[in-house]
Amino acid sequence: MNKSKGKKAGKICENILFVIGILGIVILYWYDRSITLDPNIKESYTGEYPRYVSEVNEDDIPDEEYYPTMEEALQKADVYYDEYEPYQKNIDHLLVDMENDQYRFIYYQSIQKKKSVNTFATFKIREVDGKKQYAFLRSYVRDSEKFYKGIGDADKNTKAQLARSDYMQHYGIDKNARFVFGDIMEEELKKGESAEALTVEGQKPDAVIPYEENGKKWYFWYFTDLQSDKEGNKLEYTLKQ
DSSP states (O other): OHHHHHHHHHHHHHHHHHHHHHHHHHHHHHHHHHHHSOTTSOSOOOSOSOOOOOSSOGGGOOGGGOBSSHHHHHHHOOOSOGGGHHHHTOOSEEEEEEEOSSEEEEEEEEEETTEEEEEEEEEEEEEETTEEEEEEEEEEEEOTTTTSTTSOSHHHHHHHHHHHGGGOGGGSSOTTSOOEEEEEEGGGOOTTBOGGGOEETTBOOSEEEEEEETTEEEEEEEESSOOOOSOGGGOOEEOBO
């Protein structure tokens, strides 16, 4: 009798754990969607490229929110994802730095407790009291150990990032250009593939920059102005050498 009750209780526990597991998968799916896109940008677009849609009314930013350096602007910024705030507000290694007379875009690494996390950030530039100053506009955290799991190999990863690029246009420094960018983990490349061999719509990136992150080799690639009106998920690309 006790054995029968034990088996029944065990089965009930097993079913409960199964339901919890399914709920966990659903929650992770929706959490992943929440970090894939900027929460203030609509998910569907129509029309031609480039598609610069800012969630910030840049003209309304007061002079008091402009600072002499981008580091100071980061320190004063309200950022998404509180758990990553220490990373977003600390620049240890600057991987990419692009600037024009209106905007500055950076891609940087921050190391906290031996873990490295990368962040994209864009700043508005304005002359205040005769001096060039920076206001924080937006940032996007890329935690390779957490966010990139389950996407697949380098080919699938690149496809996902090209699709995502439709919602990342506002990170660029030129409103009249189609800014497209992404990362490739070297160990996820298949035989005959190379990050340096990447082409999108027959065009080579402006740069392919190698870097180390949490003991693994990565490549950051970007197009300052990809010449195509195709939607991101329809862009043709290859990594084959």
